[in-house]
Amino acid sequence: MGLWDHVIAGMLAVFQSDPVLGVPITLLMVLGGFLLGIAVGATPGLAGPMAMAISLPILISIFGYSSDALLPVLGFLIGIMKGATVGGAVPAILFNTPGTPDAFMTTLDGYPMAQRGEARQALRVAHFSSAAGDTFSDVVLILCAPFLAIMVESYLDLPEKAALLILSLAFIATVIGKSVGKGIISMGLGLFAAMIATGEDFYPRLTLDQPALAEGIPVAAAILGVLILGEVFKALEDIHRGAQGPRAVPRSDETHHEKRRLGLRRLLPYIGRSAVIGTCIGALPGVGSTLAATLGYTSAKRHYDRKKASGDREFGEGAPEGVAATEAANSSVSGANLIPVLSLGIPGNAAAVFLILAMDSIGGFNPGPSVFQLGGGIGDDAMNPEMVLAFGLFTTMFVANALNWTIGGVFMRWVGVMARVPKARLLPIVLLLTLTAIYVQETSMIAVWITLFFGFLGYIMRRIDMSPLPFVIAFILGGNLEATARRAFAATGADPFFLFNSPIALTFIVMAVGVVAWGIRKPAS
Amino acid sequence: MKPRYSADTWLALVGLGFALLVIFVWVPLDTGTGFVEKVRRRYTIGDALGPTVAAIVIAVGAVLAWLRPAQSGTLTRKNLVWMARLLALFALCLLIMRYAGPLAAMGMEGGYRPLRSTAPWNYIGYLLGGTIMVGGLTGLAAGRFSSRDFVIGFACALVIALLYDLPFDGLVLPPNGDV
Numbered sequence: 147m148g149l150w151d152h153v154i155a156g157m158l159a160v161f162q163s164d165p166v167l168g169v170p171i172t173l174l175m176v177l178g179g180f181l182l183g184i185a186v187g188a189t190p191g192l193a194g195p196m197a198m199a200i201s202l203p204i205l206i207s208i209f210g211y212s213s214d215a216l217l218p219v220l221g222f223l224i225g226i227m228k229g230a231t232v233g234g235a236v237p238a239i240l241f242n243t244p245g246t247p248d249a250f251m252t253t254l255d256g257y258p259m260a261q262r263g264e265a266r267q268a269l270r271v272a273h274f275s276s277a278a279g280d281t282f283s284d285v286v287l288i289l290c291a292p293f294l295a296i297m298v299e300s301y302l303d304l305p306e307k308a309a310l311l312i313l314s315l316a317f318i319a320t321v322i323g324k325s326v327g328k329g330i331i332s333m334g335l336g337l338f339a340a341m342i343a344t345g346e347d348f349y350p351r352l353t354l355d356q357p358a359l360a361e362g363i364p365v366a367a368a369i370l371g372v373l374i375l376g377e378v379f380k381a382l383e384d385i386h387r388g389a390q391g392p393r394a395v396p397r398s399d400e401t402h403h404e405k406r407r408l409g410l411r412r413l414l415p416y417i418g419r420s421a422v423i424g425t426c427i428g429a430l431p432g433v434g435s436t437l438a439a440t441l442g443y444t445s446a447k448r449h450y451d452r453k454k455a456s457g458d459r460e461f462g463e464g465a466p467e468g469v470a471a472t473e474a475a476n477s478s479v480s481g482a483n484l485i486p487v488l489s490l491g492i493p494g495n496a497a498a499v500f501l502i503l504a505m506d507s508i509g510g511f512n513p514g515p516s517v518f519q520l521g522g523g524i525g526d527d528a529m530n531p532e533m534v535l536a537f538g539l540f541t542t543m544f545v546a547n548a549l550n551w552t553i554g555g556v557f558m559r560w561v562g563v564m565a566r567v568p569k570a571r572l573l574p575i576v577l578l579l580t581l582t583a584i585y586v587q588e589t590s591m592i593a594v595w596i597t598l599f600f601g602f603l604g605y606i607m608r609r610i611d612m613s614p615l616p617f618v619i620a621f622i623l624g625g626n627l628e629a630t631a632r633r634a635f636a637a638t639g640a641d642p643f644f645l646f647n648s649p650i651a652l653t654f655i656v657m658a659v660g661v662v663a664w665g666i667r668k669p670a671s
Numbered sequence: 672m673k674p675r676y677s678a679d680t681w682l683a684l685v686g687l688g689f690a691l692l693v694i695f696v697w698v699p700l701d702t703g704t705g706f707v708e709k710v711r712r713r714y715t716i717g718d719a720l721g722p723t724v725a726a727i728v729i730a731v732g733a734v735l736a737w738l739r740p741a742q743s744g745t746l747t748r749k750n751l752v753w754m755a756r757l758l759a760l761f762a763l764c765l766l767i768m769r770y771a772g773p774l775a776a777m778g779m780e781g782g783y784r785p786l787r788s789t790a791p792w793n794y795i796g797y798l799l800g801g802t803i804m805v806g807g808l809t810g811l812a813a814g815r816f817s818s819r820d821f822v823i824g825f826a827c828a829l830v831i832a833l834l835y836d837l838p839f840d841g842l843v844l845p846p847n848g849d850v
Contacts, residue, residue, distance in 0.1 A: 204834075204835075207835070207839050207841075207842055208838075208839075319732075324741045324742075324743055325679070325735075325736060325739065325740075325741040325743060326732075326735055326739065327679070327683070327732045327733065327734070327735030327736025327737070327738075327739060328679075328682070328732065328736055328741075328743075329732070330728060330729075330731055330732030330735060331682070331686050331729050331732035331733060331736065332732075333728060333732070334690075334725050334726070334727075334728035334729030334730075334731075334732055335725075335729060337721075337724070337725035337728060338693065338722060338725035338726065338729065340725075341721045341722040341725055345702070345703070345704075345718035345721070346704075346715075346718060347702070347703030347704045347717075347718045348703065349702070349703035349718075351701060351702040351703060351718045351719075351722065352697060352698070352701050352702065352722055353701070354701060379753075379754075379757060382808060382811065382812040383750070383753045383812075385812040385813070386753070386811060386812050386813075386814060387749075570809050570812040570813050571809055571820070571823060573808070573812070574804065574805040574806075574807075574808035574809050574812075574824070575805055575827045577804070577805075577808065578801050578804055578805055578824075578827065578828065578831060579831055581804075581845075582797075582801075582831055582835065582844070582845065585844070585845040585846075585848070586835055586842050586843070586844070589843060589848035589849075590848060590849060591765065591769060591845065591846055591849050594765065594845065595765070598758075598761055602754060602757075602758075605754065606746060609744050609745070609746050609750050610678060610682060610743060610744055610745060610746055611741070611743035611744045612682075624721075624725070628716075628721045631716060632715060632716045635714075635715065635716050636713065636715055640707075640713070640714035640715075662735075666735060666738075666739055
């Protein structure tokens, strides 16, 4: 079976999935996820990964663990991921409150536009730029991920794959957060947590003879605890201490203010430049959309300062170009972030973590280089089901993009009201929902306590400015790294220097050391 | 007065202490195999190597945090008090969630166990614990407890319970899988 057979089979898997009310279920799930994502993105304090975390156990309860569940579940999660990126701009523009962290730069020009009575235009610019950046990023993903995976599979053996995992973890630990040392501690803790009750010996290691730990730390409990509960604990304390500033209310009297005609064509160079920046940033694991938005904005500002006419507004005073540059950059991260997921099995951000968690929980799809192997390692005539699923996944992304272009803008304007939901009321409900989801999945109060333990760990990490993301990614990759190292050690005849013997593996290790050294040398922020 | 040790120095000390504890105490006492094992005349990586490497990574991070301290947040006494409050609230809620149903069914023949998948018994613990959790957290955040928050908490707990219980026969609400 050739490449095109897999592409067509992937598309058919989406469009010919079991119908509900005459509509294929996968399409319905993408739509549901997308609308939920916009609503969640428009709600300050909630974020796409939070909604993905809460939805996942419910989706698994609905669809079960069969391979037929993968596309509807992943379609829903991808819908949330894309919707939240668009929705984050809504409160940023209307209320000067970014719905998601990466929408902070949108407030700089979006809110002044709203104050001038141009809220609708600002939302249109944000939507158009976001949809354009997202679509560009998805095209790059589809073009790059298969080739990267094929290259990895062709050139990298077990020692090189182990070295590549080490490089990825070193990179993530270094670039996320303010301090390299803290990033590495966070990563080390994640690796250590992954080691508990795993291993090859009959005795479950590091369990202190506790039966509760004998099955290992539930993956969902650790991830949801650190990422969701930790954030909820911190946000609630911020509210308690009055750290949430008063919410600004836009002036809505459009008739008294200047109305500018929206020239979308004028914005295209800014959108294009930001989309390229966001896609490049997104392809690097661990480098988030906030950095992409910042780089996109500053790059656009430089360009704008050179090109602007005398009557044009400055950046920061309500220039639509600023909104366009930011939204295109942060939206183009989401597709590119899946390049390391699908080609290497390495999650680059929190949303990717939940996609991998879904694939891992349901089974039948192991993201990594083997996904794009023609024949699936069986024979040239065989269909590789993982490749079919990968192209099904790409199809769901384009379905979400189509929804974004068509109904995204309209829905975006409706959900402005979500920004008024008080966080103090919303977050405890999110917490109860998360704990319930954990219990339903694990059926044990111990899992709830473990989730709370990791919640407190996540809270402490946030308070001491240690990013929890290296912890989560190392926790997910820890088992894979150890298994790959074991196999590489055995395959090289128990060579203790298996990471240094091949030029490619050695290069990866040198790069890992180099990236940490670079991180240490850069000025501490 | 400037503190003698920065927050990063304390973090580094805790990190180093934990790493040393893992390497020299926890791993030797709590793993079944060493760094390298000989199985069927072939050497393989043992179970002790992975956790030791993880601890070394933590130690390296701690040393780097010590050598290159950054302007960063720190865990204050207020944060510890906040954590203690949260912990107390969760302990109360989960205890109520766990034991409210069995207590309510004490007079019934056979106790709670035969009733744990039957409405309204299966909802008692979850609704009580969930209501106090949502209302209590909202009150902690706002700095005052109000009956309205607990009413909202009850409504939310009820909606979540019905969301899971009505459509899915195989799912059990907390704490019914444990009792």
